Amino acid sequence: MNGQPDVTRDPAAAPAAPPIDARLTVRTAAAAAELDVPAVREDFPILRQTVRDGKPLAYLDNAATAQKPRAVIDAISRYYTQTNANVHRGLHELSERATAAYEGARATVRRTLGAAEDREILFVRGTTEGINLVAQAWARPRLKPGDEILITAMEHHSDIVPWQIVCGQTGAELRVVPITDGGELDLAALDRLLGPKTRLLALAHVSNALGTLNPVKRIVELAHAKKVPVLLDGAQAVPHLPVDVRAIGCDFYAFSGHKAYGPTGIGALYGRAELLEAMDPWQGGGDMIASVSFEKTTWNRLPWKFEAGTPDIAGAVGLAAALDYVASLGWAPIEAYETALLAEATEMVAAVPGVRILAREAPRVSVISFTMEGVHPHDIGTIVDLQGVAIRAGHHCAQPLMDRFGVPATARASLSFYNTREEIEALVQGLHQVNEVFGR
Amino acid sequence: MSELQDLYQQVILDHNQRPRNFHALEGHAVRAEGHNPLCGDRLTLWVDREGGRLADVGFVGTGCAISKASASMMTEAVKGKSETEAQTLFDLFHGLVTGEQPVDADDPRLGKLVVFAGVRDYPVRVKCATLAWHTLRAALAGAQTVSTE
Numbered sequence: 001m002n003g004q005p006d007v008t009r010d011p012a013a014a015p016a017a018p019p020i021d022a023r024l025t026v027r028t029a030a031a032a033a034e035l036d037v038p039a040v041r042e043d044f045p046i047l048r049q050t051v052r053d054g055k056p057l058a059y060l061d062n063a064a065t066a067q068k069p070r071a072v073i074d075a076i077s078r079y080y081t082q083t084n085a086n087v088h089r090g091l092h093e094l095s096e097r098a099t100a101a102y103e104g105a106r107a108t109v110r111r112t113l114g115a116a117e118d119r120e121i122l123f124v125r126g127t128t129e130g131i132n133l134v135a136q137a138w139a140r141p142r143l144k145p146g147d148e149i150l151i152t153a154m155e156h157h158s159d160i161v162p163w164q165i166v167c168g169q170t171g172a173e174l175r176v177v178p179i180t181d182g183g184e185l186d187l188a189a190l191d192r193l194l195g196p197k198t199r200l201l202a203l204a205h206v207s208n209a210l211g212t213l214n215p216v217k218r219i220v221e222l223a224h225a226k227k228v229p230v231l232l233d234g235a236q237a238v239p240h241l242p243v244d245v246r247a248i249g250c251d252f253y254a255f256s257g258h259k260a261y262g263p264t265g266i267g268a269l270y271g272r273a274e275l276l277e278a279m280d281p282w283q284g285g286g287d288m289i290a291s292v293s294f295e296k297t298t299w300n301r302l303p304w305k306f307e308a309g310t311p312d313i314a315g316a317v318g319l320a321a322a323l324d325y326v327a328s329l330g331w332a333p334i335e336a337y338e339t340a341l342l343a344e345a346t347e348m349v350a351a352v353p354g355v356r357i358l359a360r361e362a363p364r365v366s367v368i369s370f371t372m373e374g375v376h377p378h379d380i381g382t383i384v385d386l387q388g389v390a391i392r393a394g395h396h397c398a399q400p401l402m403d404r405f406g407v408p409a410t411a412r413a414s415l416s417f418y419n420t421r422e423e424i425e426a427l428v429q430g431l432h433q434v435n436e437v438f439g440r
Numbered sequence: 441m442s443e444l445q446d447l448y449q450q451v452i453l454d455h456n457q458r459p460r461n462f463h464a465l466e467g468h469a470v471r472a473e474g475h476n477p478l479c480g481d482r483l484t485l486w487v488d489r490e491g492g493r494l495a496d497v498g499f500v501g502t503g504c505a506i507s508k509a510s511a512s513m514m515t516e517a518v519k520g521k522s523e524t525e526a527q528t529l530f531d532l533f534h535g536l537v538t539g540e541q542p543v544d545a546d547d548p549r550l551g552k553l554v555v556f557a558g559v560r561d562y563p564v565r566v567k568c569a570t571l572a573w574h575t576l577r578a579a580l581a582g583a584q585t586v587s588t589e
Contacts (some may be wrong), residue, residue, distance in 0.1 A: 052443075376504035378479050379448075382562060386443055395480045408480040408502050437448050438505075439457075 035333040041418050043069040055388025058423035063208055063367055063414030064392050065258045075321035079314045086310055102313045105320035109268045112323045114244030119302035122269045123311050127235040128158040130254030130269035134231055135162040137282035145171030148197045152177040152185055153404050154207040157397040159233045183210045183359025194226045201230045205237035209396035210359040211367025220249040235259055240365045242331040245270050262322035266315030276302050283308040334417045341415055345424040352431040354440055369410045375438050377411040384430030446558035455509035460516055465498045472582055474575030476567050481507045485575045494518050504568050511572035530573050537569045
């Protein structure tokens, strides 16, 4: 490859797109209508099947990964059928089209996150890789012994371990913001822990294990008041909420495509241009360089500086199709439906004898994390699975959080806009069966 | 409901609710920790050996019904057995729940352990059933290390 940066999509030369306006138009148009759930379900071929000897599938494990609409499956198939070529290098038509599709996907992600510029969007494998990128390329060269990274007690392992690694490499220390018994962040403690040595605050926008929606705008204000940059793990937020990184004010925002109805293996990291510009690449290879000689290599411009090697082009195309699909449904109907379904499901699950819902009173998105008296969550998972109901049981990659609540694990039902009241009823029926089996 | 009854047999539910030998052992018993990181199941197992036999076995821990009942029934099955017999039982049980090696469910040596045959149909639950057995093997191996010092 010749290392020539792609010029077909020079972000500097692109006219300023009106992302916010475009999204508002979609939202306003859709806001009038209620979500047509049966029609939406038709868009997801996988939901039509039966499992476990003829039981209709009730897929309530969306926080683990969401199902894919036909639009995403078709976009990937179409890409490989009609467009496939390498990006940023070929002189031929297919390469031009592949490059346009890939960079067009970046623009879609930028619009979805409300970022100002395409070059602030880096394609990565997912949230985990996005956080690792910030840990290694931003934090590692800047941290000194005694510096502090602040996270919270409700983080996923992917927002704990990368910081432990970089702390080990630099002598910095990891500090943890506690949470209340109700499953919410202790904001007073957070404010106290933001000290002169804090170099970064990293936290989940929405907790994967509890569903707690954190007041991120307020938290970013607290952190910025002390000149601490903020990284948000948006893995559980992007599938359920309109996100606007400029309104939130965060410095980094990472999310995964597969939880947002896109394919696995692709996600994005938003970083404020000023921060990304100041960072060195974290991986070397093709596409991330401007010129290479054995004496001196110069880096490509943003965002390609951080995208060494041939990227997951089809993944990016699929992700854009997913984000477009969700936008076409409209955030207002999605949020209205998901909020109502979650409230109803919470009541229904809570009414089963022996059930305790974690963070029940906290503002929550999608997730019902619960235990049943005297029954291990794995047994709950197996028994409801036999009714065709797919939930997660375990520590949800959040072992410190499980310790905080004194449970080895929880059962977790996580909802999407394609789920129905009938599916919640199937879950509840399964939970009654759990009580029957265990003689409660 | 029948698949449910195959997996959660009455014997298993009983051992889950009232696990046998559910206590620590004092004195010179060897001990090993078993941990299934996938589900967070943890157990501590003690083995008291006398003259090449497993004179006493005890455990404590948390886990699902399958793992707890399996640990409980294992302690009953291996108590008083020789180490060789315990190893044979390990192999039989492993074969029974994984389906990797053909095992005759009527093998008298398995006894009550045959109730775990249903686990075979639930690949993710196999580790629950075998956790205690792997911990037993670790305890015995650890003891051998100790004895050679």
